[in-house]
Amino acid sequence: MKELNTIHLNGLRAIEAAGRLGSLAAAAEELGVTPGAVSQQIAKTEALLGRTLFERSPRGLVATEAGGPLLARLSRAFAELAQAVAEARRRDELVLTVSVAPIFAARWLVYRLNGFAERHPEVRLRIDATTKLADLDASDVDLAIRVGAGRWPGVRSELLLEQEVFPVCSPALAAGLREPADILKLPAVIDENAMFSWDVWLKAAGLGGAKLSVRHTFNDASLALDAAIAGQGVMIAWQTLAGYAVMKGSLVAPFGIRARTGFGHYFVTSASRRESKAALAFKQWVREEVEDGMRQFSAIPAPSAVLPSSP
Template identity: 40%
Template structure:
């Protein structure tokens, strides 16, 4: 190791070894590497041995996409004990005890096994009663009602501009910190949300929401299933991925 780093790491003494200054500086990195190896080995062993599958994703995705589908998964895979961790941050699989994640982004995580879950569109949604009350049958009509925003007004501005409507007309209506809250507000008849297709699909299917116009724009990012490369072929992980 000393040859590899190009510096003496130990002082040889009659009663044993002690660290040099370089060795003391190097020690925390060695400890971290060993800990990651230990945690990674445990994760690999657990994924191939246990029936527990721990999955992480954003609260939005857990609420609007995964939770409504849990019954079907449990029926198809009664032997898998699924654990859901809803978190906004990207976890460290080696140290957080997570088997698989669903991430929203470009898919550029080169150290992970990555599978695209679904492409996404942005389109307006509202309750059936709201669409009927305000006769929302064209893009311009949407600018005359309350628009529901996800985090900021930028997405509505982009959508209106794509269909040649003055984007400044979007600068009204409440702003929600979570996409799922904006969708729930639309279900409750509070206005029109610009929804991600993956998150609105089940509310549309159930009739709680409608698309007042067909106009949509592609989202620049998508949802991806990610896991460590070493565990990508584990049976439990394959069951959820497929």
């Protein structure tokens, strides 16, 4: 153990992260520091060890002959430390930590949480709103809900809802829509981080190759939705993002045409850890809420589905 007193733990963390991830930038993002700071920590530790641990190559950082065995043992050691910390932090099974994207938390989950609390008053929820997929084996996160293709490595994924997209706009803008091609007359508000484009819906509506004029672009889907609610344009949205606003009447989903993106909402859990009773209860409740919400959403008639009769 005395050997460890000569090496700063931050230096070993920087070496392990850089070796595992293959770049200074990726290690810096994981550790929450700058690439320069990671580089300095590595250089200091290499000097203390008297060994060069990495070679810089076009492919990123490559472990040297001396660095390879050290990196392997460091990765195992830090994995054990992470597991020990997670187990120490993991509270009673009746405290459930759920990781969800901020947009899902704000536009779908938060409106419904009282329902879960009323059904399961013994469970206390902790919502971790983040876009990063948590390490479910080395953190206190019990369950995640993510949008994607469902092929995340090292975890168990379970389809919750296939993603469908459709245009939404304010009731005032929708008043002038009679057929799908009328959408092209409206300005668009764009979520630049969306996993799909307008082309997905335009093709489904028989308007493949058509383009909309862009009024505003946002790097956050929630802001784009608020712009649509404010009447600033039409947005391409999905069920859990816009369903509540459509049901409340602050947005309209004209024409009733929905297009699948190939993505879906998934429950993501650890492949090795047993799911707690609280996690299973939460999953069941979410499934029921999604199914009920989709029934209500599908029952809302599209404004242009029934055209006014001729005088």
